[in-house]
Amino acid sequence: MSIHKMMNFETKSAIKNALIIQIEEVGFERVTVKNLASTANINRGTFYLHYKDKFEVMEDLQQELLNELESYVKHVQPLEAFHILKTGQLYQPFVEVITCIKEHATAFRVILGEQGSPAFSKRMKEVFSNQILDRLSVIGEELQDSGFQQYLKAFLASAILGVIQEWLDRGNEDVSVEELATIHSRLVLFICNLTSTQY
Amino acid sequence: MSIHKMMNFETKSAIKNALIIQIEEVGFERVTVKNLASTANINRGTFYLHYKDKFEVMEDLQQELLNELESYVKHVQPLEAFHILKTGQLYQPFVEVITCIKEHATAFRVILGEQGSPAFSKRMKEVFSNQILDRLSVIGEELQDSGFQQYLKAFLASAILGVIQEWLDRGNEDVSVEELATIHSRLVLFICNLTSTQY
DNA sequence: ATTAGTATCAACACTGTGTTCAGTAAAGGA
DNA sequence: TCCTTTACTGAACACAGTGTTGATACTAAT
Known part of the structure; x- marks a missing residue:
């Protein structure tokens, strides 16, 4: 046929x-x-x-998405981002990460969703944690114990992912890529300010 | 036998x-x-x-855990918590929430884990969101648009859960209930300070 | 002593799995 | 043009687990 x-x-x-x-x-x-x-x-x-089975398909699909995501997340330079965000401007590499997710919105939404795979959110958090937060934490290194830092990383990686999930669940149409980047910037700026000044 | x-x-x-x-x-x-x-x-x-099937068992188990969790989370009074945390003291209802989770640590860890149910983390976030954040957001209500507030809630609920997950994955032994409550307090205080003063 | 509640055991048809094997259809090099 | 390779089809197979049924048995309360 x-x-x-x-x-x-x-x-x-x-x-x-x-x-x-x-x-x-x-x-x-x-x-x-x-x-x-x-x-x-x-x-x-x-x-x-x-x-071999449906699990292998899922693994292949997740790896594909994570590789592409990581290729964009890599370009985020935390210190540079921090300075640009403070001026109120958009940090472009961040916008590109969100654009990447929007391009595969259905796949991300479905796999992260209630009917998806419980392992995927952990793997996405690891990408954020390894590529951004590990380089960012240098700022407050002398000031904080490593135990607290581990939890700060978990806190931030989960928070970032949580906002993306909320956006995907809402159909990622009410808020544009640039608006979401702005929301993220406002939220992240809160924390960056504090980790470098307080404690 | x-x-x-x-x-x-x-x-x-x-x-x-x-x-x-x-x-x-x-x-x-x-x-x-x-x-x-x-x-x-x-x-x-x-x-x-x-x-009926394994899904019904999972549903029953999740409901059981969520009901107990919610019964503790209910007692958290965000405004009161905020004032106590500012003095550097531990907010007791918060400690009790974490104690509840520790008592069912294996169940929470396994269901939230990579081999668990993708829907459970969403449901836990909803408990935090409905019981704590909805009452907390009153603070900055006049100052922030409702769109941003939705994302702030997603941000915080995910962040709180992320810290708990990190704690469970690490075997919840290196950090005591009180220490975790302190970590949470320090993290949450960051945000509370900002949502009520900035923007 | 009877009955209601709870659990066992064996048997059933059914659906999906993973593998095998013979066959087909197109692309492309000799 | 012939021939090999690559990619897929279709049918068959034994096997795992499912969900249901009917007969049976133990226990506790009335």
Whole structure:
């Protein structure tokens, strides 16, 4: 019926796309290989030529999203960001991170959502923590004990992700990428101010 | 072999306990009714006398934990807390919330964890948001637009939960209940100060 | 002694899994 | 053009777990 013989790459993409659709419909828990195959318009046997099970598809999809996210988060220079934010301007690398998330909004929303994967939010927090907060914490290093710093990092990484999740859940339309960046800036600025002056 | 004929209540408890054990071992995804029954030392048929499927057990367990959590969170009076924290003292209702979580540490850690349920963290955040933040936001009401407030709530609820998760993941032994309450206080005080004075 | 409540055990059809194997259709190099 | 490779199909298989049913048994309260 359809134009068969896709390339290896296209089929894998179709399966990952089918996973997003199926999670949204029935939740990851209830997704079956059978459903995945029929949603992707491939034979069930073909599925097993590419993936071991639905968990491997999820892992592949998450890794794809995290890699792209990380490539943008990397460009955030905490100290530079801090100075630009203080002047009330938008810090561009931050806007690009949010743009990246908006481009894959459905995937992020679904996987982070109630029907998604409990591991993904932890992995996203790790990206923020490793790429931003580890470099930012230098500011208050002499002033704070390392125990407190661990919790400060957990606090901030969760907070940043929480705001993104709220935005995704609200359909990411009421607030533009620039507005969300502004909201983040206002919130983060609160903390940056304090970690460098108080305690 | 064992002393059979438990009460309805005891069997349900045994099943819920088996769920926690099984999630930790294989992850909620891979938990089966068969495993649950054998872990709880009951017949598989008996399981169906109490629950429809593993999802219903999870729902029951989550509701149980959330109800208890909420009963403690209710006693937190944000304004009162704010004044006590400013003096450097511990706010007792807050300590009791953390004690409640410590008492069910395994359950909270496992369900919030990577192998747990993606919906639970959202529900916990809602408890914090509804019971604490909704009453706290009155402070800055005239000063902030409601859009920003929504995101501030998401920011804080996620941050609070993030710190608790970090604590649970670290085995909740390195830091005592009182120390965690202090850490929370220091972090929350940052924000409270700002929401009531700045902007 | 009867009854209600709780649990056991075995059997059932059913759905989804993971694998295998024979077959097909297109792309492209010799 | 022939031939090999690559990518997929379709049918079959044994196997795991599901959800239900019907017969049975123990225990406690009335």
